[in-house]
Amino acid sequence: xxxxxxxxxxxxxxxxxxxxxxxxxxxxxxxxxxxxxxxxxxxxxxxxxxxxxxxxxxxxxxxxxxxxxxxxxxxxxxxxxxxxxxxxxxxxxxxxxxxxxxxxxxxxxxxxxxxxxxxxxxxxxxxxxxxxxxxxxxxxxxxxxxxxxxxxxxxxxxxxxxxxxxxxxxxxxxxxxxxxxxxxxxxxxxxxxxxxxxxxxxxxxxxxxx
Numbered sequence: 001x002x003x004x005x006x007x008x009x010x011x012x013x014x015x016x017x018x019x020x021x022x023x024x025x026x027x028x029x030x031x032x033x034x035x036x037x038x039x040x041x042x043x044x045x046x047x048x049x050x051x052x053x054x055x056x057x058x059x060x061x062x063x064x065x066x067x068x069x070x071x072x073x074x075x076x077x078x079x080x081x082x083x084x085x086x087x088x089x090x091x092x093x094x095x096x097x098x099x100x101x102x103x104x105x106x107x108x109x110x111x112x113x114x115x116x117x118x119x120x121x122x123x124x125x126x127x128x129x130x131x132x133x134x135x136x137x138x139x140x141x142x143x144x145x146x147x148x149x150x151x152x153x154x155x156x157x158x159x160x161x162x163x164x165x166x167x168x169x170x171x172x173x174x175x176x177x178x179x180x181x182x183x184x185x186x187x188x189x190x191x192x193x194x195x196x197x198x199x200x201x202x203x204x205x206x207x208x209x210x
Contacts, residue, residue, distance in 0.1 A: 004083065006033035007063040009050065011040050014205040015119045017170050018072035018107070019060040024166050025076045027198035029085025073103045076163050090158040099157070099164040102149065106167050112138045117174035123203070124210055126178045139175055139182075146172060146186050155192060169193030 008026065010019035014037075026033050038044040038059055045057050053068035054061040061070040062078075069075050077100070080088040089096045112135035121127045131139065146168060149157055156165050172190035175182050182190070193199065 004031065005063075005065050006031055008033050008035045009038055009054070009059050009061040009063075010035060011059050012037040012044075012208065013040075013123075014202065014207050015123050016059055017119055017167070020170065020199075020202045021072045021163060021167055022060040022062060022075045022079075023202050024196075024198040025079055025088050025163050027201060028088065028161075028163075029079060029083060031079070031083060031085055073100065073107065076103075088163040090160075090162055092158075095158040098149075099162050102157070102164040103167055105145075106171050110138045110142055110171065113142065113171065113174055117178055117180070119170075119174070120210075121178050122170070122173060123207060131180060139180060142171060142175075143183055143186060146189075147183060150186065150189055152185070155189070161196075165193050166196075166199060169199075 006026065008019075008022060010016060010023065014020075023035075038050065040059070044050065045054070045059060050061070051057045053063065054070045055068075056070045058070055060072055060075060061068055062075045063069075064078075064082075069078055076088050089099050112132060116129065116131055116135045117127070149168070156162065157168065158164075169190040169192075172182060172186055173194055176187045176190050194203070
């Protein structure tokens with residue numbers, strides 16, 4: 001058993017793409033960790049004890065040997081800097097910066113996709129509702145950027161897997177898994193990333209009924 005103490009707080013429905021990103025990162029690094037779920041609908045993330053540790057009152061929050069950190073990309077960067085295991089980010093500085101750019105962009109933009117193709121449609125059931133004009137425009141923006149980032153014929157963004165691959169694939173799969181048009185090579189990329197064993201561990205979590 002490792003001397004490191006790692007506790008990851010996630011949402012009880014296992015829907016958060018950001019909790020998924022950290023969960024995958026921990027598995028990719030081969031780090032043993034405890035996981036606790038919070039019922040966000042019941043406001044468990046606002047309870048004083050968790051709120052004081054998390055600061056942002058959000059999941060995921062990681063507690064490492066008493067140090068609590070929230071916000072998923074901050075957590076994955078921290079894990080890569082202080083703990084052993086497979087790297088989560090590219091070694092080359094420009095590629096590493098680009099991976100962080102991708103993560104930041106996916107977390108701050110493309111809101112119409114996130115609203116109309118929520119992660120409930122990935123982990124519970126797809127939707128048959130058509131995308132709005134705003135969401136179609138966001139989808140075009142996503143696909144154009146992804147096509148530019150992903151080298152033709154490549155399995156990963158930067159020559160070898162990194163955590164940004166998981167985040168980009170999830171955003172693409174919001175479209176792919178709901179039957180929305182996505183260029184074939186991007187859909188294939190997203191599908192390959194989705195089958196990664198660490199990702200499948202999250203996909204196959206037992207979820208409460210809606």
